[in-house]
Amino acid sequence: MRLIGWILGLVLMLGGAAEAAAKPAITDARLGVEPGLTRVVISLTQRSDFKVFTLADPYRVVIDMSEVDWKVPSGAKLQGQGLVAGMRYGLFKAGTSRVVLDLMEPSEVARAEFVAPANGEPLRLLVDLRPVPDTQFRAQLKSNTVAYRAIAAIAPVTKPAARTLTTSSGSGAGTGALGGSAAKQPTEEPKRGKPLIVIDPGHGGIDPGAIGSTINEKQLTLAVAKALKKELEDTGKFRVLLTRSRDVYIPLRERFGLAREKGAELFISLHADSHNNPLTRGASVYTLSEKASDAESEALAAKENKSDIIAGVDLSKQSNVVSNILIDLAQRDTKNMSTRFASLLVRELKEQTMLLGNTHRFAGFAVLKAPDVPSVLVEMGYISSSKDEALLSSSGHQKKLARAVRQAVENYFSWQELVRRS
Known part of the structure; x- marks a missing residue:
């Protein structure tokens, strides 16, 4: 009986510890409008460290919290009201x-502060905005200040404190808070020798990308990226890194920066339109290409290049070297290699899926x-097309796409070897 009681006590103790360590959850987010004021109301299960700051070009307010569980549709965009678009x-x-x-x-x-539960309302974070x-x-x-230091408004909590908000060494305009630098992914460093391929699942975290009826772009790109990683590694010929391995946002410049830092020989960014x-x-x-092949390609590049703005990244401190990399700085050989791989990729994709007319296109994609x-x-297809969305949501079709890209990669490096030998 003593043993049973000891085990029961241990189970209860561990269960209580797990509950205490649980992350806060956001259960609702809504807007309210009064004369001269727009109120943001975020309902949580428990307090979380937070900071509020502003960004310009375009005008934005950003609320950063220690990591929470989202009990509302992740990445959804609420209907704007008042000062909030x-x-x-x-x-x-x-x-x-x-x-x-x-x-x-x-x-x-x-104003930015927590309001205690009352009258059937849960714990709420209120952020008031005035023009x-x-x-x-x-x-x-x-x-480099804001009108209200939200972190100072947090009252002492009786439960163990939530995980402290991680800050970046980079400066955020008007904040002193996060500078928009994404966390290093805990990716195992590949062994040297084999060609390194960096696969970039587009969007992620706060940026859902294109939104379909059954799947978001960020979910699709990550699923195909993981399938492609397995395809490439199973050949035994390549080392592979993902720019992200979970649902987190990575700024555009850090995506291609990883490829450069690690000495990648090929960078493949996956998207759906x-x-x-x-x-x-x-x-x-x-x-x-500095000049887009057509107006639609130019519009698509402009849309994809807005990802950092969507995620609330401060671009005001970004150096001209990064933000305005001129096409003529790119090595002629690099552009030729990109074009060669693109042609091989189109040939393989044609065997596995429907292609858009003039399949190989050119535009100024930042990534x-x-x-x-x-x-x-x-661009693996159009989520806005019911037929494409049905295919892209299928794990079988995702594997077909991964196999097509893998075959193109193999063909590309075989071609490179032939060129070297000749």
């Missing part, structure tokens, strides 16, 4: 969840701007 939320980096408010006009944070002139908004950024015309469907392959790593961006 739209609202997004998701995992920004390991240990940090983020809410981004797109503003209709420059605004200040007039201000553009000059005042930008002065706030230049002084959406279109106003639901009949538009098919896969396509893009390589970098392809590594000047010394051959790079392509693959």
Whole structure:
């Protein structure tokens, strides 16, 4: 009986510890409008460390919290009201969840604090916004302060404190908080010798990408990236790294920066598109060019390049070297290699899926701007097409796409070997 009692006590103790260590959960997020004020209301199961700051160009308010569980649709964009044009939320980096408010006009944070549960309402984080002139908004950024230091409003908690908010050494405009640097992925360093392929699952975390009726782009790209990684590693010929291995946002410059840092010989960015015309469907392959091959490619590049803005990344401190990498700085050999791989990839994709007309296209995708790593961006189909979405949601079709890319990679390196020998 003593043994049974001891075991029961241990189980209860462990269960209580697990409950105490559980992350806070956000159960609701909504907006309210009063004259001259817009209120953001976020319902949580327990308190979380948080910081609130503003970003310009475009006007945004960002709320960073220690990592929480999302009990509302992850990555969904709420209908705007008042000063808020739209609202997004998701995992920004390991240990940090983020809410981004797109503003209709420059605004200040007039209030940011927790309100205790009362009258059937759960614990809530309230953030009040008031309109201000553009000059005042930008002065706030230049002084690296915000009107309200939200972190100071957190009252002592009786439960063990949630995980402390991880901060970046980079500066965030008007915050002193996170500078938009994504956490290093705990990826095992590949052994040297074999060619290194970096696979980039597009979007992630707070940025869902294209949204379909059954799947989001960020989910699809990660699933295919993992399948492709396995395909390549199973050949025994390649080393493979993913820019992200879970649902987290990675800034665009860090994606191709990883490929350069690790000495990758090929960079493949995976995406899925959406279109106003639901009949538009098919896969396509893009390589970098200063001049887009057509207006649609130019529009697509502009849309994809907004990912950092969507995720609430501060681009104001980004150096001209990074943000304006000129095409003529890219090695001629790198561009030729990218084009060669793209042509091999189109040939293999043609055997496995429907292709968009003029399949190999050119545009100024920011994620392809590594000047010394051959790079392509693959749009695997259109989530806005019911037929494409059904295929892309199928694990069988995802594996077909992965096999096609793997075969193109093998053909590419076989071609390189022939060139070297000749």
